[in-house]
Amino acid sequence: MNYWLVKQEPSKYSWEQFVQDKETYWDGVRNYQARNNLKIMQKGDHVLFYHSVVGKEVVGVAKVTKEAYPDPSTDDDRWVVVDLKPVVAMKNTVTLEDIKSHPALQSIALVKQSRLSVSPLTKKEIKIILDMGNTKIKGV
DNA sequence: GCCAACGTTGGC
């Protein structure tokens, strides 16, 4: 079981929209490193949903419901998507500032590599973020 | 809105 963090600008696709949709395929990834992360996601993996640019905070938790398959939004076969569905909204959102101020979260990609849109988290890291958000999910 | 950081492209 792995843990991830995905980023999206709420003006493009917000958590609220995601919840309304009930399920979505995570398309538009055009970066090899992010793509490679998508490819190793497994069904049932938990994924934090982060709002970039506007808000700059972790807003909810999603779950992988379908592993990587070719991106239906392009003919280019280099790119893949996964299916995600919302699990729970964060009770308290966790801002970038909160994350940056926590000593154990200094090395996560969100901080060090702010442009990477799909990045891995360790169990310890996701636990800290969930704790800060006063949110609990099964198995973490 | 600016700009630094990063990835990609293309000329050589």
Add this chain to the structure above:
DNA sequence: GCCAACGTTGGC
């Protein structure tokens, strides 16, 4: 294969 030029992302 190097590297300058360019485009994009995202924090500020």
